Amino acid sequence: MEQLTQLILIFVSTVLINNFVLSRFLGICPFLGVSKQVETAFSMGLATTFVMTLTAASTWLINTFILEALNLPFLQYVSFIIVIASLVQFVEMFIKKSSPVLYKALGIFLPLITTNCAILGLALLIPLNGYNFIESVIFGFGAGVGFTMAISLMAGLRETLEFGDVPDALKGVPITLIIAGIMAMAFMGFSGLISV
Amino acid sequence: MEAVYIYSVLSMGGLGALLAAGLGFAAKTFKVERDERIDKIEELLAGANCGACGYAGCSSFAEAVVNGEAEPNGCPVSGDEAAVKIAKILGVETSSSEKKLARVLCSGGVKETTRDLEYRGIESCKAAKLVNGGEKSCQYGCLGLGDCEDACPFSAIKINDNGLPEVDDEKCTGCGECVNACPQNIITLAPESSQTHINCSSHDPGKDVRKICEPGCIGCGLCVKTCPVDAIILENNLAVIDYEKCINCGLCAEKCPTGSINFTGKRIKEIKITEDCVGCTLCAKKCPVDAIEGELKKIHEIDEEKCIKCGLCYETCKVDAIMLVYED
Numbered sequence: 182m183e184q185l186t187q188l189i190l191i192f193v194s195t196v197l198i199n200n201f202v203l204s205r206f207l208g209i210c211p212f213l214g215v216s217k218q219v220e221t222a223f224s225m226g227l228a229t230t231f232v233m234t235l236t237a238a239s240t241w242l243i244n245t246f247i248l249e250a251l252n253l254p255f256l257q258y259v260s261f262i263i264v265i266a267s268l269v270q271f272v273e274m275f276i277k278k279s280s281p282v283l284y285k286a287l288g289i290f291l292p293l294i295t296t297n298c299a300i301l302g303l304a305l306l307i308p309l310n311g312y313n314f315i316e317s318v319i320f321g322f323g324a325g326v327g328f329t330m331a332i333s334l335m336a337g338l339r340e341t342l343e344f345g346d347v348p349d350a351l352k353g354v355p356i357t358l359i360i361a362g363i364m365a366m367a368f369m370g371f372s373g374l375i376s377v
Numbered sequence: 378m379e380a381v382y383i384y385s386v387l388s389m390g391g392l393g394a395l396l397a398a399g400l401g402f403a404a405k406t407f408k409v410e411r412d413e414r415i416d417k418i419e420e421l422l423a424g425a426n427c428g429a430c431g432y433a434g435c436s437s438f439a440e441a442v443v444n445g446e447a448e449p450n451g452c453p454v455s456g457d458e459a460a461v462k463i464a465k466i467l468g469v470e471t472s473s474s475e476k477k478l479a480r481v482l483c484s485g486g487v488k489e490t491t492r493d494l495e496y497r498g499i500e501s502c503k504a505a506k507l508v509n510g511g512e513k514s515c516q517y518g519c520l521g522l523g524d525c526e527d528a529c530p531f532s533a534i535k536i537n538d539n540g541l542p543e544v545d546d547e548k549c550t551g552c553g554e555c556v557n558a559c560p561q562n563i564i565t566l567a568p569e570s571s572q573t574h575i576n577c578s579s580h581d582p583g584k585d586v587r588k589i590c591e592p593g594c595i596g597c598g599l600c601v602k603t604c605p606v607d608a609i610i611l612e613n614n615l616a617v618i619d620y621e622k623c624i625n626c627g628l629c630a631e632k633c634p635t636g637s638i639n640f641t642g643k644r645i646k647e648i649k650i651t652e653d654c655v656g657c658t659l660c661a662k663k664c665p666v667d668a669i670e671g672e673l674k675k676i677h678e679i680d681e682e683k684c685i686k687c688g689l690c691y692e693t694c695k696v697d698a699i700m701l702v703y704e705d
Contacts (some may be wrong), residue, residue: 248388252384258391263393263396265394274404277409
């Protein structure tokens with residue numbers, strides 16, 4: 182029972198309080214790049230969530246059974262990047278086969294998940310936080326859900342803004358950055374919710 | 378050697394091999410069947426992914442060609458040869474894709490023309506045209522306020538000191554934005570190799586043109602008579618050139634009394650028939666002034682007095698027996 186509470190706490194805190202995009206400022210590139218349409222933004226979020234969950238699981242295994250067992254913690258970066266790159270390749274092939282439309286919509290941002298710092302950040306945070314296997318998977322899944330939520334919210338706002346009366350000087354990137362800042366501040370409100 | 382090295386190499390190598398095997402397996406399982414022609418066409422393209430065709434890269438252009446969205450000759454970089462091969466793969470015809478450049482068909486700048494009024498309004502040709510057809514007396518000419526300059530996405534067109542647009546041939550891609558932007562319709566796209574241009578768009582009678590514009594076409598028709606290939610016709614008081622027929626001999630520019638015709642090439646100084654001549658009489662038949670004499674199967678001769686040095690015989694000769702000497 183206590184473990185279940187712990188898992189829920191980890192999930193909620195990753196999604197809301199320590200949201201990867203809005204409070205850790207990781208993964209800003211796709212957050213700004215693919216957030217023009219809710220549909221593609223959501224798909225991007227799903228792809229990222231998928232990669233994050235798998236990354237969390239595989240990096241925990243590699244870290245525990247290879248790196249820690251052989252006392253090679255300095256190889257974390259190298260091995261994590263290999264795993265992430267392969268996973269993204271795999272997801273790309275999978276999406277290309279299963280949904281060519283989605284593949285086209287995601288475009289260059291799909292291979293760019295590889296260089297999405299949120300994913301490497303996640304992989305590096307797992308050993309730092311000392312999570313066990315299940316906790317890591319929940320942590321990875323939560324991070325993905327948090328990312329999906331942030332990017333979808335952003336896309337929704339930007340879609341509405343398309344018809345808004347934005348001053349010329351703020352059109353495009355500037356107003357997007359301002360929104361991102363306000364969203365981040367709003368999410369700070371969650372920080373008193375629970376403490377892990 | 379310390380164990381840590383061995384462990385590092387072995388663990389990372391093993392990990393890499395494992396993932397590679399997994400990806401290799403996935404590549405086979407999730408293989409997407411693609412139209413073979415796309416790959417074939419992609420091989421023929423330059424592969425620079427420059428985007429000049431308007432697509433994201435060579436691969437997407439190849440896909441668009443197969444889907445019929447793009448023309449086989451849509452890639453300006455790969456050249457004609459590739460376009461013909463691509464058309465062959467698709468089983469369609471293609472036209473030559475010679476690069477075209479924007480040409481301004483007006484040479485009446487501030488210095489050469491008279492004006493009826495002074496325009497002080499919005500700095501735009503479209504706006505100026507609404508005010509009694511612009512400053513200049515000539516209602517067909519360039520208004521000089523630079524709508525074409527603003528429209529050009531490559532900064533290839535600039536209004537010069539004389540108030541006329543100048544095209545930078547290096548930068549011009551022949552996209553046609555300026556052609557659409559010009560309210561006077563005096564910009565046209567001409568093949569890069571064409572060296573003869575009639576720089577006037579006025580349909581006014583010659584008498585009126587003489588009064589208002591120095592280099593304007595007066596519709597005298599001298600060029601029409603001179604042209605050995607009938608590439609120029611008179612359309613409503615204006616000489617119009619057909620770039621496909623023109624052989625760039627420059628004769629019309631020489632004859633033009635007002636200088637409306639701009640010839641940028643070199644005139645032919647002398648034409649010689651070499652010993653390679655097989656005496657087929659093709660050139661003699663083609664010569665517009667009957668300056669070539671010769672019997673069948675004997676080397677022909679050119680009558681220097683009659684010859685107008687148009688170069689048509691050179692184009693006609695099948696055995697390269699005619700040599701052209703150009704002026705410096």
